Each structure stands twice: as structure tokens, then as C-alpha cells.
Amino acid sequence: SERYNARESEPRWQRRWDEKAIFASRNDDPRPKYYVLEMFPYPSGRIHIGHVRNYTLGDVLARFMRARGYNVLHPMGWDAFGLPAENAAIERKVAPKAWTYDNIAAMKKQLQSIGLSLDWSREFATCDPSYYKHQQKLFLDFLRAGLAEREKRKINWDPVDMTVLANEQVIDGRGWRSGAVVELREMNQWVFKITKYAQELLDALDTLDRWPDKVRLMQRNWIGRSEGMLIRFALDPATAPNGESELKIFTTRHDTLFGAKFMAIAPDHPLALAAAAKNPKLAEFIAEAKRHGTAQEIIDTQEKQGFDTGIRAVHPFDPNWKLPVYVANFVLMEYGTGAIFGCPAHDQRDLDFVNKYRLGNTPVVCPEGQDPKTFVITDTAYDGDGRMINSRFLDGMTIEQAKEEVAKRLEAELRPLPNPPPQAGEGRVGAVGERQVNFRLRDWGISRQRYWGCPIPVIHCPTCGVVPVPDKDLPVVLPEDVSFDRPGNALDHHPTWKHVTCPQCGGKATRETDTMDTFVDSAWYFARFTDPWNEKAPTTRAVVDRLMPVDWYIGGVEHAILHLLYARFFTRAMKATGHIAFDEPFAGQYTQGMVVYETYRKPDGTWAAPDEVRIEAGGNGRRAFLIDTGEEVVVGPIEKMSKSKRNTVDPDDIIATYGADVARWFMLSDSPPDRDVIWSDERVQGASRFVQRLWRLVNESADIAKGAPSARPAAFGADALALRKAAHGALDKVSTGIEKLHFNVCLAHIREFSNALADVLARDAQPSPDLPPDLAWSVREAAVILVQLFAPMMPHLAEECWQVLGQPGLVSEAAWPQIERDLLVEDTVTLVVQVNGKKRGEVTVARTAQNPEIEAAVLGLDTVKQALGGNAVRKVIIVPMRIVNVVG
Numbered sequence: 077s078e079r080y081n082a083r084e085s086e087p088r089w090q091r092r093w094d095e096k097a098i099f100a101s102r103n104d105d106p107r108p109k110y111y112v113l114e115m116f117p118y119p120s121g122r123i124h125i126g127h128v129r130n131y132t133l134g135d136v137l138a139r140f141m142r143a144r145g146y147n148v149l150h151p152m153g154w155d156a157f158g159l160p161a162e163n164a165a166i167e168r169k170v171a172p173k174a175w176t177y178d179n180i181a182a183m184k185k186q187l188q189s190i191g192l193s194l195d196w197s198r199e200f201a202t203c204d205p206s207y208y209k210h211q212q213k214l215f216l217d218f219l220r221a222g223l224a225e226r227e228k229r230k231i232n233w234d235p236v237d238m239t240v241l242a243n244e245q246v247i248d249g250r251g252w253r254s255g256a257v258v259e260l261r262e263m264n265q266w267v268f269k270i271t272k273y274a275q276e277l278l279d280a281l282d283t284l285d286r287w288p289d290k291v292r293l294m295q296r297n298w299i300g301r302s303e304g305m306l307i308r309f310a311l312d313p314a315t316a317p318n319g320e321s322e323l324k325i326f327t328t329r330h331d332t333l334f335g336a337k338f339m340a341i342a343p344d345h346p347l348a349l350a351a352a353a354k355n356p357k358l359a360e361f362i363a364e365a366k367r368h369g370t371a372q373e374i375i376d377t378q379e380k381q382g383f384d385t386g387i388r389a390v391h392p393f394d395p396n397w398k399l400p401v402y403v404a405n406f407v408l409m410e411y412g413t414g415a416i417f418g419c420p421a422h423d424q425r426d427l428d429f430v431n432k433y434r435l436g437n438t439p440v441v442c443p444e445g446q447d448p449k450t451f452v453i454t455d456t457a458y459d460g461d462g463r464m465i466n467s468r469f470l471d472g473m474t475i476e477q478a479k480e481e482v483a484k485r486l487e488a489e490l491r492p493l494p495n496p497p498p499q500a501g502e503g504r505v506g507a508v509g510e511r512q513v514n515f516r517l518r519d520w521g522i523s524r525q526r527y528w529g530c531p532i533p534v535i536h537c538p539t540c541g542v543v544p545v546p547d548k549d550l551p552v553v554l555p556e557d558v559s560f561d562r563p564g565n566a567l568d569h570h571p572t573w574k575h576v577t578c579p580q581c582g583g584k585a586t587r588e589t590d591t592m593d594t595f596v597d598s599a600w601y602f603a604r605f606t607d608p609w610n611e612k613a614p615t616t617r618a619v620v621d622r623l624m625p626v627d628w629y630i631g632g633v634e635h636a637i638l639h640l641l642y643a644r645f646f647t648r649a650m651k652a653t654g655h656i657a658f659d660e661p662f663a664g665q666y667t668q669g670m671v672v673y674e675t676y677r678k679p680d681g682t683w684a685a686p687d688e689v690r691i692e693a694g695g696n697g698r699r700a701f702l703i704d705t706g707e708e709v710v711v712g713p714i715e716k717m718s719k720s721k722r723n724t725v726d727p728d729d730i731i732a733t734y735g736a737d738v739a740r741w742f743m744l745s746d747s748p749p750d751r752d753v754i755w756s757d758e759r760v761q762g763a764s765r766f767v768q769r770l771w772r773l774v775n776e777s778a779d780i781a782k783g784a785p786s787a788r789p790a791a792f793g794a795d796a797l798a799l800r801k802a803a804h805g806a807l808d809k810v811s812t813g814i815e816k817l818h819f820n821v822c823l824a825h826i827r828e829f830s831n832a833l834a835d836v837l838a839r840d841a842q843p844s845p846d847l848p849p850d851l852a853w854s855v856r857e858a859a860v861i862l863v864q865l866f867a868p869m870m871p872h873l874a875e876e877c878w879q880v881l882g883q884p885g886l887v888s889e890a891a892w893p894q895i896e897r898d899l900l901v902e903d904t905v906t907l908v909v910q911v912n913g914k915k916r917g918e919v920t921v922a923r924t925a926q927n928p929e930i931e932a933a934v935l936g937l938d939t940v941k942q943a944l945g946g947n948a949v950r951k952v953i954i955v956p957m958r959i960v961n962v963v964g
């Protein structure tokens with residue numbers, strides 16, 4: 077037969093699937109649902125190889141579950157708002173909208189060339205007004221429910237680009253694009269109150285048993301729950317700048333109170349600012365500290381520095397014990413109370429600090445087995461377990477006991493509050509200390525001073541204040557006649573857009589010009605896919621509650637924290653506002669590995685692309701040379717494919733050269749889907765050869781199948797039985813493997829089974845219809861099963877083969893083959909053979925063998941005879957299916 081021609085075949089099948097719309101799922105389908113979703117792409121312009129892997133993984137699952145009889149929902153859309161569209165507008169003078177939709181069109185073509193079983197009837201882009209209209213509605217509902225608020229926030233402001241920067245965009249105190257020194261500004265920002273769900277988001281992680289442990293741990297750490305105490309330290313009034321009477325701190329180690337050596341407050345703590353007003357040197361220190369930004373990474377890496385304010389705090393258990401209060405660059409205003417007490421012996425950061433400022437340390441926790449008299453701390457703090465020492469009434473206690481004792485005493489001790497009345501829920505009125513749970517999680521700031529995002533639907537009225545846009549006026553549509561000829565927010569510069577009348581009083585008012593963080597767009601798109609046709613509401617309750625949660629959500633680990641957490645929050649907020657009835661959006665979450673490739677560095681420091689080099693493998697390892705000039709380049713590490721390192725391959729090239737099936741097969745083979753896969757031309761070529769092999773195999777099988785009886789034979793000979801066992805064994809293993817996403821293992825079983833079939837055909841030198849009818853029938857059965865097994869991975873080849881085998885309809889619509897379980901039972905068992913309790917070998921016998929038969933086989937073994945050394949056999953003990961012990 078001829079070679080399989082992917083280039084001709086693939087588009088043809090894609091058209092067939094499309095014409096028959098076989099991947100469109102209907103919401104009135106009564107079968108059980110199965111929702112497979114891969115993270116939707118940002119329309120950057122081109123699909124990259126990571127997308128191919130991501131979408132292939134989901135597609136295998138979707139096709140398999142469809143064959144298993146599920147109503148599979150497998151939609152696709154576009155995460156289409158964001159900065160690159162504006163940059164394109166600035167750099168290339170194309171409108172963000174046009175740029176985005178052009179990219180979508182191009183990328184959709186590319187996706188279609190991969191042969192994905194997607195339901196395109198549900199497609200949308202988050203920049204479609206028909207989508208963001210509902211997002212605006214959700215915002216307003218959240219606002220009414222107290223889940224969205226406007227709040228003054230400190231933000232990194234780039235004075236040149238005139239925009240807010242995320243912490244990651246501040247590099248060495250400067251804006252990543254403009255290079256301008258970043259200012260910390262207080263600005264009104266819209267936030268979503270994700271912290272209201274902190275405890276719930278944490279607790280529910282335990283129920284997500286189909287999520288990777290790694291991802292759950294990352295979420296746990298991000299939420300960052302810690303149990304500790306709020307303690308009110310009295311201040312020495314003589315030293316306080318304006319007679320402040322106390323300093324509130326948060327600690328998780330109140331057991332170490334007797335090891336305290338200093339207090340530290342954040343540079344922007346009110347007490348620091350009050351002190352700075354009277355101390356120019358301190359003011360300078362604070363200004364310098366602020367310049368370095370507040371990102372956690374910056375704080376963790378920069379040198380710890382402090383400034384003694386001269387203020388003194390009183391130890392809660394000893395009125396005569398005064399502690400110096402420092403302003404320190406490692407204390408964050410945004411966490412706890414923005415103030416701490418430092419215990420250097422048991423906290424490395426505090427130890428570094430006292431060693432620098434010569435404040436000394438006193439260990440108060442002594443490790444078990446250490447003599448407290450000789451236990452000293454110099455450069456390394458001790459944060460392990462032990463017994464309390466140097467701590468008066470706590471001495472001898474464990475850390476837990478000491479914490480409990482301190483909490484009890486401080487909760488019982490009362491002191492007047494500086495500013496009554498106390499806030500509700502603040503614990504006992506006037507208690508010096510109270511237990512408190514703190515979370516690292518902050519509310520989600522969603523305001524962006526950007527054009528290309530979802531407009532926040534509120535109006536600012538000088539009389540009425542913040543007025544929500546009435547539901548009937550949604551969507552608030554982005555204007556298209558915008559100009560990017562000056563920095564800042566194009567919405568704000570627009571001559572007319574923001575000027576409106578107040579919906580409440582009819583007076584002159586202005587629109588909010590901030591748009592939403594693009595993470596909002598992706599925090600609920602999965603719910604919208606269930607009924608994207610609903611023009612009235614974000615979701616249709618009867619539909620969304622039935623089709624959700626997503627059964628498998630597949631994507632990159634870079635979204636393991638924020639995106640998934642925001643989606644989990646949104647689901648809860650949508651439940652609270654009546655849009656859905658469940659809490660968790662993703663029952664199963666799968667984090668795929670990256671596609672990685674070797675890098676090559678030229679002598680001048682630039683990178684060479686893989687197709688520009690020739691590899692020589694010699695005695696001293698692999699060396700690489702530029703094909704053009706022969707110049708040697710350094711073989712660098714294997715890294716994630718990226719344009720900057722030039723180690724990418726273009727999916728279009730691969731598909732044009734080898735076909736989509738080969739690319740898909742390669743992506744699935746060898747590496748488990750959660751591990752990185754190393755790109756390899758040789759292995760791609762191997763996959764390509766395998767495609768041709770399957771094609772020949774199926775064609776040869778089809779020749780035999782033509783002469784095979786159509787009725788199932790009454791009995792099967794040994795050869796036929798062996799082949800059927802291979803077929804059903806593979807079917808069984810692949811079926812369970814796909815459900816667990818063990819695709820690489822499935823592929824290995826498919827290969828093995830194809831070899832078994834090939835062996836049968838090879839035995840018959842001239843494949844002919846003259847095979848015994850039972851074997852011919854089994855060859856047909858095997859070929860059909862084989863094609864169905866690889867259909868989820870290589871759907872185009874499978875359709876072509878399906879036709880060759882004369883099967884009805886499309887393989888993409890065929891039901892998954894039935895496993896005949898009796899064929900899975902092995903005929904033989906292997907038993908361990910022992911002589912006097914010591915293993916001497918193994919014996920394989922028929923499963924049906926009776927004890928005398930087994931005994932005879934065992935006693936006939938040379939190893940057993942040797943081990944007996946001529947001694948008579950006293951007894952043979954048989955543990956069925958497992959062990960035979962010969963007692964001599």
C-alpha cells in the first residue's frame with residue numbers, strides 16, 4: 077500500500093468533523109456530562125509548542141470520554157485583554173481590537189490544524205462586549221454583596237508610563253519598561269474581598285483530591301494562615317513623639333517573649349512617620365527604605381537595616397524592662413500590624429539584625445539533650461523544638477505550653493485602650509494580648525490604569541459619590557476611537573467617553589476609567605462556556621450547575637497560584653450572588669510539564685537556533701558547530717523553549733513536515749504529562765516512522781479481514797486466543813491509563829500490542845485470506861481495537877485506518893470497544909520456590925494445576941535438588957498462587 081499522506085489526509089478529516097459538528101455538545105444531552113478544559117490562550121499571534129502539548133493532553137481525554145459515552149464539553153476561547161495589544165498599538169499603530177481579533181483568527185487556524193475535538197460553537201473572546209457585559213454585571217453584584225470595595229492602597233506608580241506596576245514589574249526600584257524611579261502612591265483602587273474566604277479557600281483544599289499536592293501546597297502557602305497573638309506593648313510616654321501610649325505587634329512566637337531584644341516597625345508605620353516628623357535623619361532613612369519597594373522578594377534579599385527611633389517600649393511581663401523601637405526595612409506595613417518584637421536567638425532575620433547593631437541575644441528555647449548553661453547562639457538562630465529557659469515562669473515548659481501560658485496571662489491582664497471604643501470582635505476589652513489568626517493573603521486589587529481591559533462599571537458623581545452603572549446600561553463598552561500618542565490611560569484621555577450624566581441625580585459625572593485586571597476575565601470563563609448564548613445573565617443556573625465543575629482542568633504550573641485561587645474565589649462569590657450553586661470550579665486539576673530544548677551560545681554571547689547547528693558526538697561529549705561558518709558554539713543547558721534563547725520549534729513547521737498526528741504522538745510519548753519533555757528531532761522522526769508502520773499494519777490486516785468470517789467463531793485456536801488476549805489486555809491497560817492521564821504508559825502499551833499484531837501477520841509470509849478463519853477474525857478484531865486505541869492520540873490517521881477496515885461512520889464517533897474480561901486472566905501463575913524457607917527459584921505452572929502436579933514440577937527443579945543435597949523431602953507446603961516451600 078501507499079505511504080500515509082498526512083498533509084492530504086489531515087485537513088480532509090478536519091473538514092469532515094467540522095461539517096458534521098460532531099464535537100459540539102448540546103446542553104439538553106441527557107447523558108452524563110464530562111467537562112474537559114485546557115487553560116485558554118492569550119492571543120499573542122502564534123500558537124507555541126507548549127499550547128500543542130497542553131491541548132493535545134486535553135484532547136486525548138475528551139476524545140476518550142466521548143467514546144465512553146459521555147456528553148463531553150470541550151470548549152475553547154481567548155483570554156484577549158491585556159497589555160501586549162496596547163504595546164502593539166503604540167509600536168505599530170494598529171488598534172488593540174484589530175490586533176487582537178487578527179491574532180485570534182490566525183491562532184484559531186493553527187489550533188484547527190492540530191485536529192482538536194473542540195466545540196467551537198461556544199467560542200468567545202474575553203474582549204467581546206457580549207462576554208464582558210456579564211463580567212460587569214458580576215462586578216456590580218459583588219459590589220452590592222460587599223465583595224467588591226474601593227479602598228486606598230499603596231501602589232507602585234511609574235511616573236513616566238503613568239501606570240501602576242505590579243511588584244514583579246519593579247526592578248531595583250525602577251519601572252521595568254520606562255526605567256523611571258518608581259513612586260509609592262496611595263490611590264483609590266477597586267479590590268475584590270478574597271480575604272473573606274481565606275479560611276474557606278484553605279480548608280477546601282483538603283477536598284480537592286484530584287489536584288496535584290504541589291499545587292495545593294503552593295495555594296496553602298500563598299493563603300499563609302498563621303496562628304499567633306496580637307500584643308499591646310506600652311510605650312514609655314517620655315520617649316513617644318506625640319505621647320502615643322502603645323505599640324501593637326503580631327507574633328507567632330509569644331513563647332519567646334523573654335528573649336526579646338528590640339521592637340521593629342515598618343517604615344510607613346504611623347509611629348515611624350510621627351517620629352520622623354521630629355527627626356530629619358530618620359525621615360531620610362525612611363525615604364531611602366521606601367525607594368527600594370515593598371515586594372516580598374526585595375525585602376527578603378536586601379540587607380537588613382534599622383534606625384533607632386529613640387522610642388522605648390515596655391515588656392508586657394516586666395515594667396522595668398525597656399526595649400528600643402527601630403524602624404526596620406524588613407517589616408512590612410501590610411502584614412499583621414506592621415510591627416514586631418525581635419527575638420534574635422530564634423529568628424535568623426532578627427539575629428542578623430542584632431549582630432549588626434550589637435544588641436545581643438538570649439536563647440529561651442533549649443534543644444532536648446543540650447545543657448542550657450552552655451547553649452549559646454552566635455550566627456545561626458535556633459527555630460526548632462525544645463524546653464523553655466531564661467524565661468522566668470515559663471522555664472521547663474515546651475513551646476506549646478509556653479505559648480498557652482503567655483496567651484492566658486496576657487488575655488487576663490487588662491489595660492485601658494488608647495482609643496476607645498474597641499472594634500467588635502477584637503477580643504476582651506482592654507486585654508493586653510489576644511490570640512489572632514493572620515493570613516498572608518491580601519484582597520485582590522483589580523484596578524488597572526489601562527485601556528485594553530474590561531471597564532469597571534461605575535460612575536463618579538461629585539454629589540452622589542460612587543454610583544454603579546445601572547444593569548440596564550450594561551455593557552459599558554470600550555470606545556474604539558482611542559489614541560496612544562501619549563503615555564497613560566487612553567480611556568482617561570478620550571475626549572468624550574468618560575463624561576456622562578449621573579444615573580442618580582442627573583448631574584455631570586465621570587466614568588471610572590480604570591479597567592479590570594485581566595485575571596478577572598479568566599476567573600469565570602469556564603462557567604460562561606456552559607451557556608455562552610445567554611444574553612440576559614452570566615450563567616444559566618440549570619445548565620451551569622449540571623455541567624460544572626470542570627472534570628479536568630489542564631494547564632501550566634505558572635498559573636498554580638493566582639489564576640486558580642482567583643477562579644476559586646470567583647466561584648464562591650458567584651455562589652454568594654446567586655449565579656451558581658457550587659464552591660469549587662475544578663474537580664480535577666492537572667499541571668503539565670514544559671517543552672524544553674537544548675540551547676546553543678555563540679562566542680559573542682548571542683544564541684544560535686537548533687537548526688543552525690550541527691552536533692558532533694565524540695569521546696569528550698557532544699560538541700556543536702554552526703552549519704554556516706563551522707564556528708564552535710557552546711552546548712548550553714536544556715531550557716524551556718523561548719524566543720529569547722532561540723530554542724523554539726514552530727508548530728506550523730512540524731505539522732507541515734510531519735503532520736499533526738506525529739506532533740501529538742511525540743508530545744504524549746516518553747515523558748509523563750506532568751514532567752518536562754525534551755524536544756528531539758530524532759524522536760519526532762521516530763513517531764513519524766511509527767505512523768507509517770501502523771498504516772501498513774492496518775492495511776495488511778484489512779486484506780486479511782476481508783476474507784474473515786463476519787460471525788464470531790465458536791472457538792478460537794491458540795494463535796487466535798493469544799492475539800485476542802494481547803488486544804484486550806492493551807484495551808484494558810489503555811482504558812485505565814487514559815483516565816489517570818498516564819498517556820506515555822498508554823502509548824507504550826499501544827506499541828507493544830501493535831508488535832503482537834505485526835508478529836501474527838509476519839508469521840504468515842504472504843498475508844492472505846487463507847489464515848484459519850478464527851485467526852482471520854481475530855486479526856480484524858485486533859486491528860479495529862488498535863485503531864480505536866490510538867484514535868484519541870492520532871485521530872486523523874485513525875479515521876483513515878477506520879475507513880480502510882471498512883468500519884461504519886467515523887472512529888471519532890464510535891463507541892469505545894468492550895473489554896472481554898475473561899481474556900484478561902493469565903493462564904499461568906508463577907510461584908516462588910523455597911527450600912527450608914529460603915528462596916531457590918520460581919516455577920511457572922498452569923493456573924488450573926493441582927497440587928500433585930505443582931509438587932512434581934518443583935521437585936524436578938535442579939536448584940531444588942541441589943539445595944536438598946540428597947536429603948529426603950519431608951513435606952511440601954503450597955501457598956496457593958504464591959509460594960511452594962519444600963521442607964527437607
Ligand code: ANZ
Pocket residue numbers: 301302326327328329330332406407408409410411412413414415416417418419421422423514
Ligand atoms: C516574634 C518572633 C520570635 C517571631 C521568633 C518569629 C520568631 P508568619 O508565620 O509568616 O505569620 N512578623 C509579624 N509581622 C510582620 C511584618 N509586618 N513584617 C515582617 N515580619 C513580621 O510570621 C509571623 C512572624 O513574622 C511574627 O512572629 C513576627 O516575628 C514576624 F523567634 O514575633 B515573630
Ligand code: ZN
Pocket residue numbers: 537538539540541543578579580581582583585
Ligand atoms: Zn449624582
